[in-house]
Amino acid sequence: MAKAKKGSRKKNKLGVKNSLVNNINARKKKGKSRPKSKKTVSKKSYAKMKKNWGKK
Template identity: 75%
Template structure:
């Protein structure tokens, strides 16, 4: 008979490339600490893109 695999007692937590657990808040804070947060220009959506998106909203 084959032996059953045992699970380790301490589970390994998955980490992303920033070295933190995947969550929006953790990712934002990790980027802040590393000094690689996005500029204001890259954070905001363009007026043209927003208008296009707004046209598809159901009222």
């Protein structure tokens, strides 16, 4: 099996290597923020999630 080249790392839409920290910092640099309505989980969807907690 051939190894991938060191310089050819996968990059995401923001143009950075995929990692949580890189994504957060890239969003900050570009000034891309989400509206409050998309930041929070609605009461309806939270209740739906809660119903399934503990089930396998």
